[in-house]
Amino acid sequence: xxxxxxxxxxxxxxxxxxxxxxxxxxxxxxxxxxxxxxxxxxxxxxxxxxxxxxxxxxxxxxxxxxxxxxxxxxxxxxxxxxxxxxxxxxxxxxxxxxxxxxxxxxxxxxxxxxxxxxxxxxxxxxxxxxxxxxxxxxxxxxxxxxxxxxxxxxxxxxxxxxxxxxxxxxxxxxxxxxxxxxxxxxxxxxxxxxxxxxxxxxxxxxxxxxxxxxxxxxxxxxxxxxxxxxxxxxxxxxxxxxxxxxxxxxxxxxxxxxxxxxxxxxxxxxxxxxxxxxxxxxxxxxxxxxxx
Numbered sequence: 361x362x363x364x365x366x367x368x369x370x371x372x373x374x375x376x377x378x379x380x381x382x383x384x385x386x387x388x389x390x391x392x393x394x395x396x397x398x399x400x401x402x403x404x405x406x407x408x409x410x411x412x413x414x415x416x417x418x419x420x421x422x423x424x425x426x427x428x429x430x431x432x433x434x435x436x437x438x439x440x441x442x443x444x445x446x447x448x449x450x451x452x453x454x455x456x457x458x459x460x461x462x463x464x465x466x467x468x469x470x471x472x473x474x475x476x477x478x479x480x481x482x483x484x485x486x487x488x489x490x491x492x493x494x495x496x497x498x499x500x501x502x503x504x505x506x507x508x509x510x511x512x513x514x515x516x517x518x519x520x521x522x523x524x525x526x527x528x529x530x531x532x533x534x535x536x537x538x539x540x541x542x543x544x545x546x547x548x549x550x551x552x553x554x555x556x557x558x559x560x561x562x563x564x565x566x567x568x569x570x571x572x573x574x575x576x577x578x579x580x581x582x583x584x585x586x587x588x589x590x591x592x593x594x595x596x597x598x599x600x601x602x603x604x605x606x607x608x609x610x611x612x613x614x615x616x617x618x619x620x621x622x623x624x625x626x627x628x629x630x631x632x633x634x635x636x637x638x639x640x641x642x643x644x645x646x647x648x649x650x651x652x
Contacts, residue, residue, distance in 0.1 A: 469532025
């Protein structure tokens, strides 16, 4: 490796490392502030939203961003988890919405992806492209027809209004089709020679080989639907049924400390899930997202 290549690699490493640190700063500040007392948070963030006119006798003042709190306190977590039932109620609402969607879309998407990737039938590729177009449409484009259909079915203000459309989303089909299309066909041919049918091939051969793609899909779907805002805001008028993604928007300035603790708890499931499936996730994204 010559000097120019070494310098280029060093600069790239510094750039990526600096970017990673900047991405982690908000998470670190959230965790730090969630361990502060309400009084300390009030002193550090009391200037948010205030307009300081330095030219008319005011003085320049800044928000105090601390890496380590003066005193570590768990009072905000106690307020969120024990003293307030709203957070836990909305947390379980999110679980009740996200888990059926993720499991259902993974199952339906894997079956559909197997048909598009491994079976041959007239119009397969055209049908897949038409199906894929639904994934390119943002939620706002299909909002009115979705609202009309859900209203006609009598599902308004019911969790099924969010779960059913989520189960039949197109993203799982696209991602798993890309992954399954690159599994060597020799495995299926060998199983057919032994008398295996399509269901046995799918369940016993393709799905185990597609485990990295499934892990990546589960993480991406969980993050997407864990953070959904528009669907519950429109289809769930009853605040008691709304998920945790709407909780932080309802926190006022006076409860800023509770907001930090709630934010830390809110992102904990996503971080834990990613750490648990990190190796599978990276491999699955590489194989299903880059190829094809």
